Amino acid sequence: MTPHLMLFFVLAALAVGGAVSLIVASHPIRSALALIVVMVALAGLYLLLGAEFVAAVQIIVYAGAIMVLFVFVIMLLNAGEEERTNVSRLAGTAGIPLAVALAGFLAAAVARSTPVTATGAAAQGAASTRALANLLFREFVYPFELTSFLILVAILGALVLAQREK
Amino acid sequence: MKELFLQHAFLITTAVKCGLLLFIVLTVLAYLTWFERKMIAHMQSRWGPYRVGPHGLLQPAADGLKFLFKEDPTPAGVDRLVYFLAPALSLALGLTTLAVIPFGPEPIRIFGYETHLGIADLNIGLLVLFAISALGVYGIALGGWASNSKYSLLGGLRSSAQMISYELALTLSVVGVLLLAGSFSLRDIITAQEGRMLWGILPRWNILAGPAPQILGFLCYFVAAVAETNRAPFDLAEAESELVAGFHTEYASFKFAMFFMGEYANMIAVSCLATIMFFGGWISPFPTTPAWAWTYFLPSVLLAGFGLFVIWDGVHYETLFGKLVLPGVGAALCGLGALFALVPPVTSYIQGPFWFLTKVFVFLFIYVWARATLPRLRYDQLMSFGWKLLLPVSIANVVLTSLAILKWGGQ
Amino acid sequence: MVPTNYYLALSAILFGLGVVAFVFKRNIITIFMSIELMLNAVNLAFVAFSQALGKLDGQVFVLFVIVVAAAEAAVGLGIIILIARNRQSLNVERVNLLKF
Numbered sequence: 059m060t061p062h063l064m065l066f067f068v069l070a071a072l073a074v075g076g077a078v079s080l081i082v083a084s085h086p087i088r089s090a091l092a093l094i095v096v097m098v099a100l101a102g103l104y105l106l107l108g109a110e111f112v113a114a115v116q117i118i119v120y121a122g123a124i125m126v127l128f129v130f131v132i133m134l135l136n137a138g139e140e141e142r143t144n145v146s147r148l149a150g151t152a153g154i155p156l157a158v159a160l161a162g163f164l165a166a167a168v169a170r171s172t173p174v175t176a177t178g179a180a181a182q183g184a185a186s187t188r189a190l191a192n193l194l195f196r197e198f199v200y201p202f203e204l205t206s207f208l209i210l211v212a213i214l215g216a217l218v219l220a221q222r223e224k
Numbered sequence: 225m226k227e228l229f230l231q232h233a234f235l236i237t238t239a240v241k242c243g244l245l246l247f248i249v250l251t252v253l254a255y256l257t258w259f260e261r262k263m264i265a266h267m268q269s270r271w272g273p274y275r276v277g278p279h280g281l282l283q284p285a286a287d288g289l290k291f292l293f294k295e296d297p298t299p300a301g302v303d304r305l306v307y308f309l310a311p312a313l314s315l316a317l318g319l320t321t322l323a324v325i326p327f328g329p330e331p332i333r334i335f336g337y338e339t340h341l342g343i344a345d346l347n348i349g350l351l352v353l354f355a356i357s358a359l360g361v362y363g364i365a366l367g368g369w370a371s372n373s374k375y376s377l378l379g380g381l382r383s384s385a386q387m388i389s390y391e392l393a394l395t396l397s398v399v400g401v402l403l404l405a406g407s408f409s410l411r412d413i414i415t416a417q418e419g420r421m422l423w424g425i426l427p428r429w430n431i432l433a434g435p436a437p438q439i440l441g442f443l444c445y446f447v448a449a450v451a452e453t454n455r456a457p458f459d460l461a462e463a464e465s466e467l468v469a470g471f472h473t474e475y476a477s478f479k480f481a482m483f484f485m486g487e488y489a490n491m492i493a494v495s496c497l498a499t500i501m502f503f504g505g506w507i508s509p510f511p512t513t514p515a516w517a518w519t520y521f522l523p524s525v526l527l528a529g530f531g532l533f534v535i536w537d538g539v540h541y542e543t544l545f546g547k548l549v550l551p552g553v554g555a556a557l558c559g560l561g562a563l564f565a566l567v568p569p570v571t572s573y574i575q576g577p578f579w580f581l582t583k584v585f586v587f588l589f590i591y592v593w594a595r596a597t598l599p600r601l602r603y604d605q606l607m608s609f610g611w612k613l614l615l616p617v618s619i620a621n622v623v624l625t626s627l628a629i630l631k632w633g634g635q
Numbered sequence: 636m637v638p639t640n641y642y643l644a645l646s647a648i649l650f651g652l653g654v655v656a657f658v659f660k661r662n663i664i665t666i667f668m669s670i671e672l673m674l675n676a677v678n679l680a681f682v683a684f685s686q687a688l689g690k691l692d693g694q695v696f697v698l699f700v701i702v703v704a705a706a707e708a709a710v711g712l713g714i715i716i717l718i719a720r721n722r723q724s725l726n727v728e729r730v731n732l733l734k735f
Contacts, residue, residue: 060636062636062637063637066637066641066642070641070645073645073649074645074648074649074652077648077649077652077653077656077672078652080652080656080665080668080669080672081652081655081656081659081660085303086662086664086665086668086725087303087306087366087369088303088305088306089660089662089665089668090668091306091309091366093668093671093672094362096649096672096675097675098359100675100678100679101355103642103645103679103682104679104682106637107642107682107683107685107686108686109682109685109686109694109697110347110348110351111348111351111694112678112682112694112697112698114348114351114352114354114355115698115701116678116701117355117356117358117359118351118354118355118358118395119701119705120671120675120701120704121358121359122355122358122359122361122391123358123388123391123705124671124704124705124708126361126362126365126384126387126388127388127708127709127712128664128667128668128708128712129362129365129366129369129384130365130381130384130385130388131664131712131715131716132664133365133368133369133377133380133381133384134381134716135664135715135716135719135725136377137662137664137725154655154659157651157654157655157658158651158655160651160654161647161648161650161651161652161654161655162651164644164647164648164650164651165644165647165648165651186691187348187408189691190691190694190695190698193691193692193695194695194698198695198699201699205699205702205703208702208703208706209702209705209706211706212705212706212707212709212710213709215709215710215713216709216710216712216713219710219713219714219716219717220713220716
């Protein structure tokens with residue numbers, strides 16, 4: 059087993075464990091913590107894949123800003139333990155097996171398909187960040203500008219929602 | 225011995241460097257508290273700690289012992305896992321930030337194996353630093369939440385909102401430097417600032433250098449960074465006049481100490497980053513021409529002078545303990561100064577680290593100075609300052625810098 | 636090197652777990668978090684493909700997904716705060732009226 063593969067399995071176990079404990083945890087803060095673990099593990103996997111910039115953005119924006127927002131809202135609303143009422147019986151008896159089957163089939167199908175090995179490795183390290191910037195600001199410049207509109211609209215939406223009624 | 229070392233050179237040197245850095249940083253953290261208390265006391269016409277050891281120099285050790293042996297009660301109704309996790313997270317992330325900082329230019333050679341000052345030299349060093357410090361908010365927010373106390377919860381809430389708000393300005397304020405250096409590597413950012421400008425009068429540090437002096441960027445960075453580290457005047461998370469002690473109200477003993485050390489480690493990291501990005505890192509403010517060769521002896525002169533002062537002070541000290549210890553310390557400092565001056569390889573080697581640490585020390589002093597001088601902001605003032613002033617100014621800095629680079633060329 | 640299939644399998648598993656969480660959780664914030672989990676799973680697939688094909692387009696896409704997730708979080712959490720204010724509960728089952 060190469061060190062790469064070992065690292066992959068450790069990080070994958072962390073990610074899956076985090077995702078499972080997101081489901082099992084009864085308190086929203088515990089779920090948020092579990093999701094942060096998943097995100098950090100995924101950042102590690104991105105590093106393993108040579109996507110350093112994406113890994114850093116994953117931690118800075120996803121784990122460091124979006125999840126802080128979640129934690130903030132949970133604390134602000136003082137959300138307590140989750141109520142366990144009203145779980146529909148259909149969801150319980152049919153849902154879990156179906157969902158597990160979905161994940162299993164997907165994973166099995168992917169794992170069985172002809173193994174793809176990395177062809178030409180994408181540019182590594184600093185060169186990769188430079189190439190990413192070139193791609194983002196040249197080929198994808200219109201989508202990039204559109205995202206700024208999206209953010210503007212989101213800011214306006216959040217402001218309107220948060221405003222108290224007059 | 226030599227073969228064994230060369231076989232595992234990377235592992236061994238990294239482990240040794242980690243241990244050394246940890247030891248030095250923890251000592252410095254302890255004495256930073258002494259420095260801060262003493263400084264603030266003198267600024268407020270008090271004496272500060274002076275009972276334990278001469279000039280209170282053993283106060284940090286006494287504090288450390290106290291933290292270790294105090295009772296550590298766990299309040300009722302806390303979320304145990306999160307309650308224990310929060311201070312550990314705070315300290316661990318605070319110390320990890322220091323791992324990517326390069327302290328000096330020249331590598332050390334051991335049996336032909338070269339190793340740099342600083343643990344990890346990453347090509348995305350700056351991003352890693354920001355990533356780690358972005359996670360730092362969880363220590364405070366979760367600690368505040370898990371304590372099951374309204375003051376803690378308010379402190380945690382405040383700090384998480386504050387950190388999201390100021391992180392934007394913090395990240396945007398360094399974009400100018402990144403544009404100038406064209407690299408995320410901290411080492412590259414420093415080497416991009418080498419050289420002189422204005423007929424060799426001034427160093428070509430980012431804060432002054434053309435095409436785009438980063439004065440605005442630096443001001444935004446430092447203000448936002450003080451807010452990110454939850455220090456006065458932005459220490460609303462632990463505002464003791466309103467929230468008892470904010471997020472760490474319910475923490476005692478060693479867990480409290482971990483929060484504390486995390487905060488100070490973050491202060492050091494922020495100061496190091498300010499030094500690296502805006503003030504040329506380890507680059508000396510003096511030219512390297514032979515006429516300025518005497519500046520090579522500045523470290524030793526300063527050390528020896530300080531050592532002589534300590535000896536003089538010790539001889540006149542009131543207590544016997546001080547009379548015995550202080551001259552010894554002074555003599556040690558003088559000896560160190562002599563070593564720096566008289567052994568040529570050492571003299572040239574310590575130049576980089578000396579200037580680096582001097583600049584870092586200046587920023588740490590500014591931290592303390594601000595705490596002694598500035599009143600705490602009100603919460604709405606804090607928010608409107610961050611969003612309405614700091615963020616627009618840092619965006620303007622990005623735009624101005626890119627325009628200047630377009631017009632007059634950069635890297 | 637790790638085969639790309641492994642990453643894709645992991646991505647599928649995470650996505651499935653996200654679906655499970657989405658269906659079973661009752662707290663509206665946790666449901667929102669499970670959407671983030673699914674987005675993350677998809678991001679992993681993007682980066683894995685990007686590496687497998689030797690092209691960076693997948694990574695650019697991940698950046699876009701992260702931006703969209705941030706915008707979504709801002710608006711979504713605003714809505715959640717409103718719901719919590721109006722209904723005094725975060726349980727999705729209690730949000731069963733079309734008008735307040």
